[in-house]
Amino acid sequence: MADSIETKNEPLDFIREMVEEDKKTNLFGGRVVTRFPPEPNGYLHIGHAKAICLDFGVAQENGGVCHLRFDDTNPTKEDTEYEESIINDVRWLGFDFGEHLYYASDYFEKMYECAVELIRRGKAYICDLTAEQWDNEYRGDLSTPGKDSPGRSRSVEENLDLFRRMREGEFEDGAMVLRARIDMSSPNINMRDPVIYRIRHAHHFRHGDKWCIYPMYDFAHPLEDAFEGVTHSFCTLEFEIHRPLYDWVLDSLGYTFPNRPRQTEFSRLNLTATVMSKRKLLQLVKEHYVNGWDDPRMPTLSGMRRRGIPASAIRRLCRTVGVTKFDGITDVALLEHCIREELNATAPRFLAVLDPLKVTITNFPEGGVEPLEAVNNPEDPAAGSRKLAFTRELYIERADFMMEPPKGYFRLAPGREVRLRYGYFIKCEEVITDAAGEVVELRCTFDPATRGGNAPDARKVKGTIHWVSATESVxxxxxxxxxxxxxxxxxxxxxxxxxxxxxxxxxxxxxxxxxxxxxxxxxxxxxxxxxxxxxxxxxxxxxxxxxxxxxxxxxxxxxxxxxxxx
CATH class of the missing domain: 2.40.240.10 (Ribosomal Protein L25; Chain P)
Incomplete structure (x- = not known):
C-alpha cells in the first residue's frame, strides 16, 4: 500500500525543507516520526486527507514512521463506529500505519501523573468558578487583561486533595476544573490559565466508567507526542495560536522529555461549495438532509468512496494544492478535474441511456440480433473489446433528437442521418407522437454498408450518438x-x-x-x-x-x- 503511492517525487515545500534540515543537523538523531491524531467523533472528510497525505507522506519519504493516534479524550462524542471508519479511510487512502496504532486514553494514567506534577510545582490549580463566571468576569478580552481566579491562591496540598477527589468521582460535572497557572495578562488568551482537566461522568467507548475526569486536547496533545517520541507534529493553522501552550506543557515537564517534539502549522484544505465543519456535517446527517455519513454528496472520505472517487484522485488534489502557510479556498472544480484525469486512464467504457427514447429500425429483421465490436477503453489498448447487441428496437437519449434542430445541432432530426457509436448510420424517417404531442418513438432505417460507423461511399455525418438495445439492455x-x-x-x-x-x-x-x-x-x-x-x-x-x-x-x-x- 504505502510504498506504491506517489510520494518519492514530492516537491520540497517549507515543511519538507524543515525536515530535511533537521535530518542534516541530526536534531532528532536522524529520526522522523509523525502522527495523524483524529478525534473519533465523526467521519473523516477531504480536509483530513491533506493532513493524512502530509503526515504519512513526510514519514515515508524520510524512512520514518507515522502514528495513527486517536484523540479519545471526550467520551460524550466518541464512538467505535467513528474509530472503525477512520481506520478504514486511512487505509483506503493508501497509507499503512502498521503496528503504530495508539489511543490518547492509553496514556490517561501518565497524563494524570503529569497533572499532579504540575500541581506540585505550583503550575496548576483547582478552579471552582463556573464557565460563565470565568468567561464573563475573569478571563478578560483582547484589550483587557484577565484577573486571578480565587483558586489561584490555594495551597499545593489543597489542590492535590481536590484533584484526587475529582478523580474519585466526588464532584458533579462542571463543579470544578484543573487550570494551568500561566499568565492572566498574556495577550494570547489561550495562555490565560487554560483548563487542562475537566469532570465528565460519561461512559468511555474503550475504558467504560474507569475515568470521570478527562484531559483537554491542548494538554493531552503535546504529552501524547512526547510519550510516543514524535519528532514533527504537523497541525493546521488554527492551532498556531495554541503552540505556546503546547510548548509550555512540554517545557514545564521538560526534564522528562529530552528532544521534545516540534509543532509546525500549515494551511488546511478548503473547497468551494463544501462544508468541512464536523458540527455542520453531523447536523446534515442527524437532521436527514443526507442519507448518512457515506452519502455520496458528502465530503467525507466514505461518501467519496461510495460515489466512486478514487483515492488516487484525492492524493493528486493534495499534491496539486501543495503545503503552504496561507489559508485559501480551492475551487471544487480542481477536485473534479483530478477525478476525471484518474478515471479517464482507468475506467472501462460502456453504453448506457439515461433518458430513453425508443427507436425502431424498420429495415432490420424482427427478432434479429447482430453482435457489434466495441472498444473497452480507447486509452488502454490492452483493455480489449466486447460485443454489443444490435437489434430492431433500440433506445437513444431523448436529448439526441430534436424536431426542429437549431444551427449547430448535429444529432438526430427528421430526415437527418447520424452514426450510432460502434454501429451503423441511421436515418430518421418517421416521428411518432402521443396525444399530447410528445415524441414517443422514432422510426428509422439503417445502412448495412456502414457497419463500424464508416460509409463505403465516403459520405460524412457529423453526429455520433450512443444507444442500447431495447430488448437486450437491462x-x-x-x-x-x-x-x-x-x-x-x-x-x-x-x-x-x-x-x-x-x-x-x-x-x-x-x-x-x-x-x-x-x-x-x-x-x-x-x-x-x-x-x-x-x-x-x-x-x-x-x-x-x-x-x-x-x-x-x-x-x-x-x-x-x-x-x-x-
Missing amino acids: PAEVRLYDRLFTAEEPGANGANFLEQLNPDSVKVIEGRLEPALALLPAGSTVQFERLGYFTVDPDTTLERPVFNRTVTLKDSWSKQNAKQGR
Missing part, C-alpha cells in the same frame, strides 16, 4: 449526484448554510444499460460514454443494478457560472 436505478450546495462558500457572511443546499443535488432516474454492467460488483467504476463516470452502489442487486454518478465528463458548473458572470 433497467437500472441511476442516481445523478451533483454538488450539495449552490453557494461558493456555504454559510459565509452569516448565511444559513442549510438554506444554500442544492435542491437538485441528487436525481434518481430509470436508465437502460448494457447487460454486462449488471454483473459488476459494488465499487466498480466505469464511464458511460458521452455521459460521465459512474460507480456501482452497494445497494445494487442482480435484479436491480444501482449506479451513482461520480462526475460528469465536463465541468458544466464553470460554464454555467461564466454565463451568469460569476
Whole structure:
C-alpha cells in the first residue's frame, strides 16, 4: 500500500525543507516520526486527507514512521463506529500505519501523573468558578487583561486533595476544573490559565466508567507526542495560536522529555461549495438532509468512496494544492478535474441511456440480433473489446433528437442521418407522437454498408450518438449526484448554510444499460460514454443494478457560472 503511492517525487515545500534540515543537523538523531491524531467523533472528510497525505507522506519519504493516534479524550462524542471508519479511510487512502496504532486514553494514567506534577510545582490549580463566571468576569478580552481566579491562591496540598477527589468521582460535572497557572495578562488568551482537566461522568467507548475526569486536547496533545517520541507534529493553522501552550506543557515537564517534539502549522484544505465543519456535517446527517455519513454528496472520505472517487484522485488534489502557510479556498472544480484525469486512464467504457427514447429500425429483421465490436477503453489498448447487441428496437437519449434542430445541432432530426457509436448510420424517417404531442418513438432505417460507423461511399455525418438495445439492455436505478450546495462558500457572511443546499443535488432516474454492467460488483467504476463516470452502489442487486454518478465528463458548473458572470 504505502510504498506504491506517489510520494518519492514530492516537491520540497517549507515543511519538507524543515525536515530535511533537521535530518542534516541530526536534531532528532536522524529520526522522523509523525502522527495523524483524529478525534473519533465523526467521519473523516477531504480536509483530513491533506493532513493524512502530509503526515504519512513526510514519514515515508524520510524512512520514518507515522502514528495513527486517536484523540479519545471526550467520551460524550466518541464512538467505535467513528474509530472503525477512520481506520478504514486511512487505509483506503493508501497509507499503512502498521503496528503504530495508539489511543490518547492509553496514556490517561501518565497524563494524570503529569497533572499532579504540575500541581506540585505550583503550575496548576483547582478552579471552582463556573464557565460563565470565568468567561464573563475573569478571563478578560483582547484589550483587557484577565484577573486571578480565587483558586489561584490555594495551597499545593489543597489542590492535590481536590484533584484526587475529582478523580474519585466526588464532584458533579462542571463543579470544578484543573487550570494551568500561566499568565492572566498574556495577550494570547489561550495562555490565560487554560483548563487542562475537566469532570465528565460519561461512559468511555474503550475504558467504560474507569475515568470521570478527562484531559483537554491542548494538554493531552503535546504529552501524547512526547510519550510516543514524535519528532514533527504537523497541525493546521488554527492551532498556531495554541503552540505556546503546547510548548509550555512540554517545557514545564521538560526534564522528562529530552528532544521534545516540534509543532509546525500549515494551511488546511478548503473547497468551494463544501462544508468541512464536523458540527455542520453531523447536523446534515442527524437532521436527514443526507442519507448518512457515506452519502455520496458528502465530503467525507466514505461518501467519496461510495460515489466512486478514487483515492488516487484525492492524493493528486493534495499534491496539486501543495503545503503552504496561507489559508485559501480551492475551487471544487480542481477536485473534479483530478477525478476525471484518474478515471479517464482507468475506467472501462460502456453504453448506457439515461433518458430513453425508443427507436425502431424498420429495415432490420424482427427478432434479429447482430453482435457489434466495441472498444473497452480507447486509452488502454490492452483493455480489449466486447460485443454489443444490435437489434430492431433500440433506445437513444431523448436529448439526441430534436424536431426542429437549431444551427449547430448535429444529432438526430427528421430526415437527418447520424452514426450510432460502434454501429451503423441511421436515418430518421418517421416521428411518432402521443396525444399530447410528445415524441414517443422514432422510426428509422439503417445502412448495412456502414457497419463500424464508416460509409463505403465516403459520405460524412457529423453526429455520433450512443444507444442500447431495447430488448437486450437491462433497467437500472441511476442516481445523478451533483454538488450539495449552490453557494461558493456555504454559510459565509452569516448565511444559513442549510438554506444554500442544492435542491437538485441528487436525481434518481430509470436508465437502460448494457447487460454486462449488471454483473459488476459494488465499487466498480466505469464511464458511460458521452455521459460521465459512474460507480456501482452497494445497494445494487442482480435484479436491480444501482449506479451513482461520480462526475460528469465536463465541468458544466464553470460554464454555467461564466454565463451568469460569476
